[in-house]
Amino acid sequence: MTKSTSIIIMLFMLTRPALGIASGIIIQPGATMSLGNSKVDMGCTDASIIGSLNIQSSTIVNTRHFNIPGGNVNAGNGEVMLSGNWSNTGTFIPGTSQVNIQDGCSTNLSAMTGSTDFHAFSTSTANGKILQIAAGSRQAFDKSLVLHGASGNRLLLRSSRTGSQAFFLLDPAGKQDIFDINVKDNNARDGQTLIPDSAVDFNSQDLGNNINWFLPLTGYAPIPTLSRWALVVLALMLVTTAFRRHRIPSTEESNICGD
Secondary structure, three states, X not given: OOHHHHHHXXXXXXXXOXXXXXXXXXXXXXXXXXXXXXXXXXXXEEEEEOOEEEOOOOEEEEEEEEEEOOOXXXXXXOEEEEOOOEEEOOEEEOOOOEEEEOOOOOOOEEEEEOOEEEEEEEEXXXXXXXXXXXXXXXXXEEEEEEEEOEOOEOEEEEEOOOOOOEEEEEOOOOEEEEEOEEEOOEEOXXXXXXXXXXXXXXXXXXXXOOEOEXXXXXXXXXXXXXXXXXXXXHHHHHHHHHHHHOOOOOHHHHHHHHO
């Protein structure tokens, strides 16, 4: 079978709606595939994009690992659902797409390697999952960032190397929905403050070495702000008190002191 024939066959398989792919997808160097408007069921196999993939308006579901080892993915307005690892050392053009990491395919650890700009990104688990981000890598989120665990089964957000931070950047105009997580070694300084409130209020835990997460004074009551007139009254009271403490002694008090 020639290379061109195999590309045509694979393209036909990918564009069939609701199709299960038994052996996964490998797009070889030089090959370009476009999915159109279809649903591709990966059946818990892997996708490896060494050539080019145009997702367009399609939905790719039940993926185990999604790998871009030097290839090019134009996500369009499509959606990618996976339960294993996300690896990007190539080019990912997010468009207005959604990438979701979920439970399934017998994986309770999802590792993210390489740096990626996402449009909308979510990780959710009901069973408990570790989302492990490569230390030093940068994951950016334009429209939204969703991180959800479950009561008793928090989502654990970790760096691949303890003590070394991974970087998250949520655009100032983006939306966040974060609950039931346990986070350590994450640096969000270049974007929004993530969970800009008490960790306890979001059933979450701060395990340390995090930057721009949670309120810096969690558990402290805010200092009340006085009106302008209240400040004037307070200033007059302070002046009066100071005057009384340092008043000039009367003649009678001076005579007593002189005696």
